[in-house]
Amino acid sequence: MQYPIGKFQLPTLEVAAANRLGYVRQIGDLPQQFAEAARNLKARKLLDTTYRPGGWTARQVIHHVCDSHVNAYVRHKRILTEDHPTLTGYDEKRWAELADVTAVPIEVSLRALEALHLRWSVLLATCSPAQWDRTAFHGGAGVDYRLDQLAAQYAWHGRHHLGHLGVVGSLGS
Numbered sequence: 001m002q003y004p005i006g007k008f009q010l011p012t013l014e015v016a017a018a019n020r021l022g023y024v025r026q027i028g029d030l031p032q033q034f035a036e037a038a039r040n041l042k043a044r045k046l047l048d049t050t051y052r053p054g055g056w057t058a059r060q061v062i063h064h065v066c067d068s069h070v071n072a073y074v075r076h077k078r079i080l081t082e083d084h085p086t087l088t089g090y091d092e093k094r095w096a097e098l099a100d101v102t103a104v105p106i107e108v109s110l111r112a113l114e115a116l117h118l119r120w121s122v123l124l125a126t127c128s129p130a131q132w133d134r135t136a137f138h139g140g141a142g143v144d145y146r147l148d149q150l151a152a153q154y155a156w157h158g159r160h161h162l163g164h165l166g167v168v169g170s171l172g173s
């Protein structure tokens with residue numbers, strides 16, 4: 001239940017280069033898929049159901065993906081504009097406890113995701129090969145990432161949490 005589509009495996013440089021357009025498509029498609037899943041769960045009053053014992057509720061998952069992908073977008077922009085930057089993390093658990101998560105309807109995060117992913121997918125879709133080849137030190141992972149590998153990670157991350165919404169939906173049936 002924790003890894004409905006499996007854990008993320010960092011693709012090799014060759015695999016990541018071959019799948020660039022696939023990552024762009026997955027990032028571009030996520031907001032609509034997420035909104036559909038969220039609407040379904042809301043209609044069935046499952047937003048406050050956890051996808052596993054001790055895990056986040058569907059509501060927290062939706063806000064978390066917004067938090068995470070705001071950071072992701074900044075990471076992508078930094079790689080494109082700085083010389084081999086160090087990407088730092090954020091405390092996702094504590095972010096999820098702040099009032100913009102606990103007091104704001106999910107529709108706000110769904111709209112934010114729609115706008116953010118549009119900019120993000122256009123940004124990636126227009127990258128030149130040289131831009132796709134830019135790199136950063138990923139502080140959390142402790143290794144260098146190329147831009148396409150970072151895009152791979154977040155394409156996975158969106159589908160990973162979409163899988164959690166699917167798990168909640170199947171629990172309620």
Ligand code: NI
Nearest residue numbers: 064068157161
């Ligand atoms: Ni996550």
